[in-house]
Amino acid sequence: MTELDTADFAVVVSREDDAWEVEQLPIALTEDLAGLIHALRQQPSMAGTIGLASIGDDFFVALRVLADEVMIFLSDVTASLDWPLAGQVVEYLELDIPDDEDLDQVLPAGDMSIFSDLGLDEMELGALSGDLDLFPDEMLSSIASRLGFGAAFERAIE
Numbered sequence: 001m002t003e004l005d006t007a008d009f010a011v012v013v014s015r016e017d018d019a020w021e022v023e024q025l026p027i028a029l030t031e032d033l034a035g036l037i038h039a040l041r042q043q044p045s046m047a048g049t050i051g052l053a054s055i056g057d058d059f060f061v062a063l064r065v066l067a068d069e070v071m072i073f074l075s076d077v078t079a080s081l082d083w084p085l086a087g088q089v090v091e092y093l094e095l096d097i098p099d100d101e102d103l104d105q106v107l108p109a110g111d112m113s114i115f116s117d118l119g120l121d122e123m124e125l126g127a128l129s130g131d132l133d134l135f136p137d138e139m140l141s142s143i144a145s146r147l148g149f150g151a152a153f154e155r156a157i158e
Contacts, residue, residue: 010053014045020149022156033088040065060136071111075129
């Protein structure tokens with residue numbers, strides 16, 4: 001289950017001069033939280049640098065670096081049992097590993113207000129991450145559209 005999938009991807013999103021730029025990151029970063037954070041720190045942005053990673057059909061991670069602050073959102077903490085990146089996020093956030101009784105639920109974790117100042121509030125993010133009809137890449141596409149960089153996001157992941 002932890003093999004890199006061709007559907008896995010990570011992107012960095014930055015905003016300069018009122019234009020969003022989205023660039024794909026190396027696939028290896030879909031298994032390396034420290035590497036993702038490092039890549040985001042290399043790309044300064046007016047609204048903070050955003051990182052989005054989609055892993056298989058299971059989960060996504062959203063990150064945002066604003067100066068020295070790192071905000072992280074994990075769409076489903078139960079993925080930490082099977083996927084290195086999710087496990088690293090759980091460890092970074094100092095969360096408990098889910099119990100067996102929680103494995104049949106979608107349990108988002110981290111900073112639910114990560115995009116509140118950009119127009120995506122906690123309730124919307126929670127509802128989106130819990131939508132069982134959407135795959136992680138579709139959830140990220142919806143987030144990108146809501147935040148105003150949907151077209152650039154779609155171009156980057158194609």
